[in-house]
Amino acid sequence: MNIDDAYQSIANAVTAGRNAHAYLVCGSQQDCSSFAGRLLLFLLCESASERPCGKCKACASVPGRSHPDITWLYPKGKGRVISVDDVRNTIKTLQQTSFGGSWKVCVVTDAESMNQSSANAFLKTLEEPGGKTVILLLSSKPEFLLPTIKSRCQMVSLLSGEQISPTEWNEKLYGLLADDAYRTRQSGKGAGSVLKALAISGSIAAIFADVKEWASDNAEKELKWIQDQMTRDAEESDDFDELLDAAATAKMKGIRSQLVKNLELWHRDILMLVLGAPAEVLYHVEHIEVLKERASLLSAKAALHNVEQIELLNRYFDRNLNNDEALRYVMPQLA
Numbered sequence: 001m002n003i004d005d006a007y008q009s010i011a012n013a014v015t016a017g018r019n020a021h022a023y024l025v026c027g028s029q030q031d032c033s034s035f036a037g038r039l040l041l042f043l044l045c046e047s048a049s050e051r052p053c054g055k056c057k058a059c060a061s062v063p064g065r066s067h068p069d070i071t072w073l074y075p076k077g078k079g080r081v082i083s084v085d086d087v088r089n090t091i092k093t094l095q096q097t098s099f100g101g102s103w104k105v106c107v108v109t110d111a112e113s114m115n116q117s118s119a120n121a122f123l124k125t126l127e128e129p130g131g132k133t134v135i136l137l138l139s140s141k142p143e144f145l146l147p148t149i150k151s152r153c154q155m156v157s158l159l160s161g162e163q164i165s166p167t168e169w170n171e172k173l174y175g176l177l178a179d180d181a182y183r184t185r186q187s188g189k190g191a192g193s194v195l196k197a198l199a200i201s202g203s204i205a206a207i208f209a210d211v212k213e214w215a216s217d218n219a220e221k222e223l224k225w226i227q228d229q230m231t232r233d234a235e236e237s238d239d240f241d242e243l244l245d246a247a248a249t250a251k252m253k254g255i256r257s258q259l260v261k262n263l264e265l266w267h268r269d270i271l272m273l274v275l276g277a278p279a280e281v282l283y284h285v286e287h288i289e290v291l292k293e294r295a296s297l298l299s300a301k302a303a304l305h306n307v308e309q310i311e312l313l314n315r316y317f318d319r320n321l322n323n324d325e326a327l328r329y330v331m332p333q334l335a
């Protein structure tokens, strides 16, 4: 949905008194912010007729984030986590009566940064914030949100159809994992099997290379946008390239770590099956047939070894070993 349509439909719901207590807004950071900005103005504007009027006190203070009826919750510190203490303070603030006598709004940015305990502390408030309260959770990585959070919010997706999502690469990865080459490798031995392993690591490296290219295009667009929004007086920033590089690397790493996580979960599923666990505990239950077949070829020790190898791959990436090298080292070690 585009921002205009999403905004209009929620504004209509508010006017009709049918709005949800909590909305999960998914999209790029700038789309989420501009959507939240418009909705905040709409909710808090003091005008009785057209909202936002652009003239009242609320309209003046919302853009500067200084409106007393807006509570911000966002990740802090080195770990970039939304802490349980911050959640509890936010809940207390939301329980107080509003200053303007109208809506109270809580905006949670990077909502996926809530950990298990902060999410748990927030659940009841998400369900029943009480009074005239709206909670807006913004997330550019909704795939990392805990299901308990997602299920309590009405979803607003600002992701456009043509935008590439990590799902596409995940599909490629699963295609590769389900491919015969990956299986033959697991049951094979000797030089031919090492060659196959190298071919597989080449294919995974190709997916990562794709991700990298996308990340740097996407980061460039975003950064240009941010610079356009910032002060107009400054001339073109000298460190644009540096910023771009950092942003692209961060994006690439984010998606890569999700892909590696899935690779790890794939091998964990095989291990679970080897250990006799029921299908219900599998992460990739839709691939149950392939997983069962793989499991039938492996001992528990070998299946565990594979999980450990993928963990090792993750550690290599953490230490900034390049994609090709890390894969070429790890993939031939898989049993």
Ligand SMILES: [Zn+2]
Pocket: 044, 045, 046, 047, 052, 053, 054, 055, 056, 057, 058, 059
């Ligand atoms: Zn106004």
